[in-house]
Amino acid sequence: MAVYTDVSAEELDGFLANYDVGQLMSFKGIAEGVENSNFLLHTSKGAYFLTLYEKRVALGDLPFFLGLMGYLKEHGLTCPQPVKAKNGEALGTLAGRPAAIIDFLEGVWPRRPNVAHCAGVGQALAKLHLAGHGFSMTRRNALSVSGWRPLFDQAASRADELQHGLRDFLNAELTYLEARWPKGLPEGVIHADLFPDNLLFLGDKVSGVIDFYFACNDILAYDVAICLNAWCFEHDHAFNVTKARAFLNAYARERKLSDAEQEALPMLARGAAIRFLLTRLVDWLNVPPGAMVKPKDPLEYVRKLRFQQGVTSLRDYGVEQPGCAA
Amino acid sequence: MAVYTDVSAEELDGFLANYDVGQLMSFKGIAEGVENSNFLLHTSKGAYFLTLYEKRVALGDLPFFLGLMGYLKEHGLTCPQPVKAKNGEALGTLAGRPAAIIDFLEGVWPRRPNVAHCAGVGQALAKLHLAGHGFSMTRRNALSVSGWRPLFDQAASRADELQHGLRDFLNAELTYLEARWPKGLPEGVIHADLFPDNLLFLGDKVSGVIDFYFACNDILAYDVAICLNAWCFEHDHAFNVTKARAFLNAYARERKLSDAEQEALPMLARGAAIRFLLTRLVDWLNVPPGAMVKPKDPLEYVRKLRFQQGVTSLRDYGVEQPGCAA
Numbered sequence: 001m002a003v004y005t006d007v008s009a010e011e012l013d014g015f016l017a018n019y020d021v022g023q024l025m026s027f028k029g030i031a032e033g034v035e036n037s038n039f040l041l042h043t044s045k046g047a048y049f050l051t052l053y054e055k056r057v058a059l060g061d062l063p064f065f066l067g068l069m070g071y072l073k074e075h076g077l078t079c080p081q082p083v084k085a086k087n088g089e090a091l092g093t094l095a096g097r098p099a100a101i102i103d104f105l106e107g108v109w110p111r112r113p114n115v116a117h118c119a120g121v122g123q124a125l126a127k128l129h130l131a132g133h134g135f136s137m138t139r140r141n142a143l144s145v146s147g148w149r150p151l152f153d154q155a156a157s158r159a160d161e162l163q164h165g166l167r168d169f170l171n172a173e174l175t176y177l178e179a180r181w182p183k184g185l186p187e188g189v190i191h192a193d194l195f196p197d198n199l200l201f202l203g204d205k206v207s208g209v210i211d212f213y214f215a216c217n218d219i220l221a222y223d224v225a226i227c228l229n230a231w232c233f234e235h236d237h238a239f240n241v242t243k244a245r246a247f248l249n250a251y252a253r254e255r256k257l258s259d260a261e262q263e264a265l266p267m268l269a270r271g272a273a274i275r276f277l278l279t280r281l282v283d284w285l286n287v288p289p290g291a292m293v294k295p296k297d298p299l300e301y302v303r304k305l306r307f308q309q310g311v312t313s314l315r316d317y318g319v320e321q322p323g324c325a326a
Numbered sequence: 327m328a329v330y331t332d333v334s335a336e337e338l339d340g341f342l343a344n345y346d347v348g349q350l351m352s353f354k355g356i357a358e359g360v361e362n363s364n365f366l367l368h369t370s371k372g373a374y375f376l377t378l379y380e381k382r383v384a385l386g387d388l389p390f391f392l393g394l395m396g397y398l399k400e401h402g403l404t405c406p407q408p409v410k411a412k413n414g415e416a417l418g419t420l421a422g423r424p425a426a427i428i429d430f431l432e433g434v435w436p437r438r439p440n441v442a443h444c445a446g447v448g449q450a451l452a453k454l455h456l457a458g459h460g461f462s463m464t465r466r467n468a469l470s471v472s473g474w475r476p477l478f479d480q481a482a483s484r485a486d487e488l489q490h491g492l493r494d495f496l497n498a499e500l501t502y503l504e505a506r507w508p509k510g511l512p513e514g515v516i517h518a519d520l521f522p523d524n525l526l527f528l529g530d531k532v533s534g535v536i537d538f539y540f541a542c543n544d545i546l547a548y549d550v551a552i553c554l555n556a557w558c559f560e561h562d563h564a565f566n567v568t569k570a571r572a573f574l575n576a577y578a579r580e581r582k583l584s585d586a587e588q589e590a591l592p593m594l595a596r597g598a599a600i601r602f603l604l605t606r607l608v609d610w611l612n613v614p615p616g617a618m619v620k621p622k623d624p625l626e627y628v629r630k631l632r633f634q635q636g637v638t639s640l641r642d643y644g645v646e647q648p649g650c651a652a
Contacts, residue, residue: 008437009527025432025528028366031355040354040366042373042432106351106368111334201335202351 005037005052007095012050015094018085019101021045032197035213037097040104047104048083052097057213059098064139065212066090066100068132068189072209075131077124079209080105107200107207116204117196118231118243122250124206125194125227129220129255132189141192141216143275145181148174151278158285162298170274173305177271182219182264190223191215195230221261224251225268228317229276229304237303241318248314252323262322266311273308277301331363331378333421338376341420344411345427347371358523361539363423366430373430374409378423383539385424390465391538392416392426394458394515398535401457403450405535406431433526433533442530443522444557444569448576450532451520451553455546455581458515467518467542469601471507474500477604484611488624496600499631503597508545508590516549517541521556547587550577551594554643555602555630563629567644574640578649588648592637599634603627 006029016024022045030038030049037052053062066082070090073081082090083101092099110117141147152170159167191198193214200208232244251257257265280298287295314322332355342350348371356364356375363378379388392408396416399407408416409427418425436443467473478496485493517524519540526534558570577583583591606624613621640648 006437009434010438012434024434026430026434026526028354029357031357047368104352108335108338108350108352111332112336200352 005054005095005097007039007050007052011095015092015099016043016101018087018092019083020086021048021083021101041101049080049102049104050094050099051102052094052099054097061139061213062091062098062100064137065215067137068135068215069102069212071135072128072131072189075133077128077131077209078105078207079212105200105208105210107202109197109200111196112235113196113231113243114204115243115246117199117201118247119250120201120204120206121194121196121199121227121231122247122252123254124199124209125191125223126251126254128191128194128209129188129223135189139216141190141218143192143214143279144218144222145177145271148271148274148278149178151282155278155281155285159281162281162284163302166302169302170278173270173274173309177267177274180267181271182260182267185219185221185261185264186258187217188220189215190218190220192218192223192226194223194227219264219268220255221257221265222268222272224248224257224261225265225272226275228265228269229272229301229308232317233304233307237300239307245318248317248319248322249324257322262314265314266308266316269308269311270305273301273305277305331380331421331423333365333376333378337421341418341425342369342427344413344418345409346412347374347409347427367427375406375428375430376420376425377428378420378425380423387465387539388417388424388426390463391541393463394461394541395428395538397461398454398457398515401459403453403457403535404431404533405538431526431534431536433528435523435526437522438561439522439557439569440530441569441572443525443527444573445576446527446530446532447520447522447525447553447557448573448578449580450525450535451517451549452577452580454517454520454535455514455549461515465542467516467544469518469540469605470544470548471503471597474597474600474604475504477608481604481607481611485607488607488610489628492628495628496604499596499600499635503593503600506593507597508586508593511545511547511587511590512584513543514546515541516544516546518544518549518552520549520553545590545594546581547583547591548594548598550574550583550587551591551598552601554591554595555598555627555634558643559630559633563626565633571644574643574645574648575650583648588640591640592634592642595634595637596631599627599631603631 013024022043025042027039027041030040032038035056036054039050041048041050069079069082072079080103084090085092090100152174156167159170198211228244232240232247234240277298280296280301283295284298339350348369351368353365353367356366361382362380365376367374367376395405395408398405406429410416411418416426478500482493485496524537554570558566558573560566603624606622606627609621610624
């Protein structure tokens, strides 16, 4: 939950005068998102999001994120669209922060994803990968394999505070992954954070992909691996083969996974697990006093990583040939 | 900012099935309100608030608050209305908490109230006092004069941590007020917390009074005194006579202030100042580690109290005869 910057009605009125979004009727700070300050606006024309970008988001990355949202929408993905100001710019300034007005998408993110939701994310992710093809801007993934060791170094000396032996466990896993991280797989624009709270549904149907603030260029199947970890485990940390099958089949029906991608998936899933494990660990160890954000549990991802270490092929995910009837 | 209880879409769907509010389109936790968890819902029928009552609100008081909102609306005040469930009840249960669906009112609360806003609150407050006449339920004000000494006793030993001499200052003021607190003034339903964040405007026009969770029966002019402190000081703590005049005149045009009320107002304003000073002081000294709510500054109300101690008549508020042209 987060609203870091409050905005006065007077400042907001001045800002909105630059846009063709109608008269302001109400605005409410939203208790969602840990990177930015988000407000839900009602105007005489409808509902919009107002996002103020706080310091964790690099200003130089904003044109990539906003441009990508526009490009993906143009290429058939249902996602929010930045509203351009009268001067043609999607990015403005409000309360001393970079700020954007973005379409409000109706929909509810699934607190308890079911099999239909997992199929939904598979289809949406593949559509995103296809829609991103040809996008001209690029952003490297700072949280891919070369970014993990520096995170580990920040957290190593205190990792065992969370779990005895965690430091050695992480070090060994990193060494393993650094030596074997796949090369030559298809790359493109990935979402890189398509957790349940970033996918909206109306009923069982996807109504929109949101929150592109980790999007970057990387291995497409790595994005599949991130979702496998994020969507296909139960609250008791058991892997759910039925959900994984629904997810992978739905993905592959939209975008075929090559043999090389299928073979690499367990390794990519180990990488995806350690990536979230490490950022959660660093956040956990660096919660400022009086923080308004409760850090997520790193140990959830230790369990997921241990599961992925035991996977030898897609059969462990419940599929023989993704996209073909079981 | 506050969302203490998260709600799953599944739970919410089940809850909404008891109401005739249409299909759920989206719901967002709102970073406002420190007593309850609030969500803004969009449904196929419109926008609603969902409030989950957390432990600071006494369950036994909810029928008073919800009944009052209905009564005031029926009697001409623009305020949100609880939506009755199909069984006729305004109060239900969700995620183990008492919960209610309430009309969403459009409007924006003024971060920097101007003179027109101060006239708006004067008129709205008087309308509220008139509309509340005849409401059959009652709730005593636990935060009136007899409630202050127990708050002081909780905070006294640590009061000087905030400001040297604060303990003695508060003790002397309480002794003074306890001996002289007015009796026999007109009483009725008061809002008791009509700060700028509880009054919505569209432009300079009031669009609704919200948040009735401190409402109670008490001296009507005490409510006037609360607003005088909450609306008529500048950010630099200077009292603004122009705002006070606009506020008091607008109030008195709707509901005349008797001579006794006018005479008592400076004393009531001292009481209103110490009431918020004491609750803020107790909150300030009891912030739990990792709290998600930033406590409000008690010293703001020390300055207001010192101002009110110097007031001898309504002339110090800029008015001779409230409600008459200056």
